[in-house]
Amino acid sequence: MNDVVEYRKLFIGGDWVTPTGTGTLDVISPHSEERVGRVPAATVEDVDRAVAAARAAFDTGPWPLMPLAERIGVVTRIKEGIAARAGDFAELISRQNGAPMSSAVRTQVLGAVAAYGSACTTAAEFGWEQERPGVTGPMVVRHEPVGVVAAVVPWNVPQLVIAAKLAPALLAGCTVVLKPAPETPLDANLLAEVCTEAGLPRGVLSVLPADRDVSGHLVAHPEVDKVAFTGSVLAGKQIMAAAAENLTRVTLELGGKSAAILLEDADLDTAIPHVVAGAFVNSGQACVALTRILVPAARYDEVADTLAAAIAALRVGDPSDPATVIGPMVSARQRQRNLDYIRLGQEEGAKILTGGGVPAGLSSGWYVEPTLLGNVDNSMRVAREEIFGPVVCLIAFEDEDDAVRIANDSDLGLSGAVWAGDVQHGLDVARRVRTGTFSVNCQRFDVAGPFGGYKNSGLGREFGPEGLAAYLETKSIFLPAQ
Missing domain, CATH: 3.40.309.10 (Aldehyde Dehydrogenase; Chain A, domain 2)
Structure with a gap:
């Protein structure tokens, strides 16, 4: 895979569509300093299209209502698709961000495969609906998908970080607009191809490479129910402020020292x-x-x-x-x-x-x-x-x-x-x-244990049952006393 990898269309709602703008993002090798890829740069109009597709797929589509076993089946096929193309993913990631191939294979790709597998196991064992005795009568406590998710990921370990968000979101029944970093959009587009081959329904996933202004439009979008972000402390604070306008739920995995x-x-x-x-x-x-x-x-x-x-x-x-x-x-x-x-x-x-x-x-x-x-x-x-x-x-x-x-x-x-x-x-x-x-x-x-930070290192947890719960709302249904 030594040729320049070029995409001319955006993956929106399960289809490869013509972008509304003419801007592009060049992917430059940190080793050779030469261009190794190019993708369209999404615009705010593209964000609106992707969010509308995700909203429709969540509100009226089959995905949130699909039996859990069927969602697990789709996510398992995504895992298997990544594993089958592990070499392609690792080479793309290494060419984009300069990660040594040994790290790209072991941590970035096989780590992502493990994350999808672990998330499927967690979902199968999760207590989605429980009967509880109350003070005044019985109740049912349900966990339901939070809705449309904006997943914003960095360039350093892109597929592992995507897996931390996409796997639990999909298993919960959410729909996702994925915003990869401008430095590493190629592996995200390859993932879109794998998800299509795995049978992910239309509208459930969009992939939007974009700059910071367009990303800001996504995280502040009133039709987005949750933002899942990994990146710097400064950017995390900005996202939290933008999300506050609509009381959008947030998970923030930020810096460390x-x-x-x-x-x-x-x-x-x-x-x-x-x-x-x-x-x-x-x-x-x-x-x-x-x-x-x-x-x-x-x-x-x-x-x-x-x-x-x-x-x-x-x-x-x-x-x-x-x-x-x-x-x-x-x-x-x-x-x-x-x-x-x-x-x-x-x-x-x-x-x-x-x-x-x-x-x-x-x-x-x-x-x-x-x-x-x-x-x-x-x-x-x-x-x-x-x-x-x-x-x-x-x-x-x-x-x-x-x-x-x-x-x-x-x-x-x-x-x-x-x-x-x-x-x-x-x-x-x-x-x-x-x-x-x-x-x-x-x-x-x-990837089976909760991951996240104290203090300025973020809010919420990823991986494990705690990571799945981050994509769920909790509902109490009160039943008449016997």
Whole structure:
């Protein structure tokens, strides 16, 4: 798949239709800096068409009334369609956002396949309708689909994030207008093809690549019942404000500045490889990345040397090379953002322990060396603001209480991890850290468990029964007393 991938039509309500405007979005390879794709840019009129199709499909179509087993069957076929074309999806994603192919296959595509499968299992086991005894008589508590969903997804792990929204929304009986990021629209269009082949009814799904203004029209649309968004804190606040006008339900999965805590009795030989993998997942362009590494002051030099050597050994380069661990940043702007933060960290007093610039020997591409900043204080901007790249901070703590204090001293609370001499000790620490997910003596993510953040890291949860419930309204039906 080395040719330019070009679409001339938009997928609206199950059909490929001519866009109302003439604008296009070019997809540029972060590695070669050459155009690898082009799609039509949706307009506000296209948004209105897509929302109208979704509204009609929800209000009068078969999808919300279809037996759950039939909806599970369709979603299962979507899962199988993605798995059958896993190589195509992974290559498209890698060409668009520069993700190393190993990550694109394992995390971005097979992770999405797992998410669809897990969501189907959750839906089959969910308590959709329950009889309960009340104070004055019996009742039935029902869960019903929320309605038309606007799903707005980022560029960094597009298919996994789409699955987090599309799978539970479809299983709930909702209809969806999907807005992919301008940087990664191609895999979303391929997904539309898979959904059609899976038998998804007309009107249930639309895919609208668009810029920020058109996206704003979608999330503020009065006929949208729920917005599901993954992205920056700033954009999340703007979406929440827009949704407030119509009391539109929202799920927001926003940024992270997660801490990896290495306690005094941590086994470094075991911990360091996990820390490095968690810090530089998807070339550091991940909201769950372990970007603050907290170490005992007494072991600071030991950890600094070991960690710097492990980071320096990470292979940087062409994402299509199976040996590559660190690919390019998604854009020139994102590369400059990382370099600016490295410079800022030095101005604040941080010391570059490894990396710190642009890798030598790469004639094109938006690359940043995997970088470890030492002598970092948690008050520095590099320790408080999400950089979204291969730049991590090493922070010393005095004792366990100090480590927990530093981990919690953040406006964000999405993920984190701790390494301790035994799991129970680590679990005790995990209970004290205010984040939505946390790992003990490992760095895990599981599509069966609820995922989301505390504080400015967002509202609501995705995955698991909590993620399905986010696409449902709850109704109480009161019956006459016996």
